[in-house]
Amino acid sequence: MKHQAESSGEFRRVGSREEGYSVAAVDSFFTRLADDYELMLSGAELGADVHTSRTVREAVFEPEKGGYAPDDVDAALDKVEDRFCELERHLYVQRYGxxxxxxxxxxxxxxxxxxxxxxxxxxxxxxxxxxxxxxxxxxxxxxxxxxxxxxxxxxxxxxxxxxxxxxxxxxxxxxxxxxxxxxxxxxxxxxxxxxxx
Structure with missing residues (x-):
């Protein structure tokens, strides 16, 4: 799950006078998502601040002129949310049946x-x-x-x-x-x- 590469290399930028999503905020969020996903996969004890499919769905980014194209980021978030949901379901069934x-x-x-x-x-x-x-x-x-x-x-x-x-x-x-x-x-x-x- 190469979210950092995906966020910095594949998201288009809007025009310099248009408002997109904050580049720094999006990059930071996707990097953290990748880390949290790996943490969940490892079976480690999860803290309350670990991202889930719900927090992915609720993500909001500050506007920034020349930032990332919202449609690109939103589409990527949808895919990531689906991956988190699938993993969460697997872990739940594994633990509770x-x-x-x-x-x-x-x-x-x-x-x-x-x-x-x-x-x-x-x-x-x-x-x-x-x-x-x-x-x-x-x-x-x-x-x-x-x-x-x-x-x-x-x-x-x-x-x-x-x-x-x-x-x-x-x-x-x-x-x-x-x-x-x-x-x-x-x-x-x-x-x-x-x-x-």
Whole structure:
């Protein structure tokens, strides 16, 4: 897993007047990811600060003029997240057994279904203040419908389909609260990763 070489040699730079991701921050992050991945592979005791698939998914970089092209970095992060997920699943099964893993995945599936089976327009709460912007309800519900279809075997969704989802801003009754939607989609990505072949 040559993440340092990948980050410094393969990421394009945006124009000198455009904002990309901080080069130093991205290089440092990918170097640390490579170290943490090797640490996990070694079976060593892991500290609380070791990166996981979740922290890869939540990575945010400061903007920098002439920095790395965000699309390139984001695509690489998606691949790294998938690798971490695969290793985490292997280590979990190794430690607790396949049955325990299957049970945890089933519980997550039921948690997702509990919200997805709610009527459209009622799946998430509205922002507490009327003028606070949230995600356009119909677009969120459309993705939720696809997730539900996936869980029922009628559609196929990959983790990247949810990671790349973007919603128009809206206010009042036309929107859902962003933080609740984000937290739910994070769990949906976990499930899709956990069940990926």
């Amino acid at each position: 396949q049955g325990t893993w299957d049970q945890a995945v089933q519980e997550l599936r039921e948690l997702l279904l509990g919200r997805l089976e709610r009527p459209a327009g009622q799946r998430f709460r509205r922002p507490a203040k009327k003028l606070t912007k949230g995600y356009f309800t119909k677009e969120v519900d459309a993705l939720c419908d696809r997730l539900l279809a996936h869980l029922e075997g009628a559609d196929v969704l990959a983790p990247a389909d949810v990671r790349s989802a973007a919603f128009s801003p809206a206010t009042g009754d036309l929107c859902y609260e962003e933080t609740q939607v984000d937290a739910f989609l994070d769990r949906a990505i976990e499930y899709l990763n956990d069940t990926a072949q």
